[in-house]
């Protein structure tokens with residue numbers, strides 16, 4: 562369990578992270594989502610003691626990271642895949658990590674196999690690694706000590722589609738076995754596929770949090786429909802005050818399918834297609850993060866940050 566309590570970081574007059582609080586629960590993947598420069602990396606660095614917070618704290622399993630003896634055995638961290646010594650090989654980096662953590666060298670081979678780095682690649686200097694290979698090595702390093710908690714900053718960065726799918730499976734499996742996963746991304750699609758919970762940050766502040774369902778709850782859902790007489794159906798709906806817009810060969814209607822079905826029945830129009838349209842999470846994400854001044858109350862589709870489901 563990770564508990565982030567009122568973390569704030571200021572650089573002079575600039576507030577990079579502003580009173581950020583959230584939890585990441587065991588058995589769940591928590592996505593930390595926000596556009597470039599929103600404060601994700603700064604928050605994660607503060608969580609593991611690499612950046613000193615101006616105020617606030619983070620507890621991981623009830624302890625500050627700095628107070629955890631042999632932290633790699635408890636918390637796997639991947640913050641910057643390119644931060645490893647470029648002149649070392651991947652195997653050397655993992656072997657060093659294993660020594661520091663008091664692990665058998667067989668663990669290095671296990672991790673290399675897990676992230677699909679071949680023996681030849683493992684012997685290559687990191688300066689000659691592709692970004693995806695660095696990322697795989699970083700994930701191997703984070704998992705080396707068999708931790709219960711993973712904190713990963715943009716772990717999918719540089720991975721090809723097959724690699725992203727592989728990583729998703731890996732992290733889901735980790736959470737399914739009871740582990741806690743916090744991963745950041747600036748890409749909604751990457752996060753929404755894997756994350757059980759999402760914490761959305763914009764301009765240093767948490768603007769929403771919850772599951773996909775709770776985030777989009779309360780948003781005005783609509784329907785798409787087609788009929789044998791769209792004009793008559795549109796007129797019948799508009800007469801009830803329902804907003805109707807043309808959409809391709811059909812209509813986009815700001816109402817539930819049942820409202821449309823009833824209107825069609827009363828107007829004697831045969832429907833040829835009728836489906837509820839899901840709320841576009843991407844629109845919600847862009848709306849939430851475009852201007853923190855609006856925050857949750859100004860954005861009707863959002864889950865207010867202080868009532869989020871994951872709190």
Ligand SMILES: Nc1ncnc2c1ncn2[C@@H]1O[C@H](COP(=O)(O)OP(=O)(O)OP(=O)(O)O)[C@@H](O)[C@H]1O
Nearest residue numbers: 572577595596597598599600601602603604746747
């Ligand atoms: N050492 C520093 N001095 C001054 N400003 C900083 C420092 N570190 C970060 N910042 C600023 O804090 C803000 C948040 O940066 P951060 O790297 O945390 O964003 P991010 O959400 O991780 O972005 P990205 O998705 O691009 O990685 C940015 O405006 C950045 O320029």
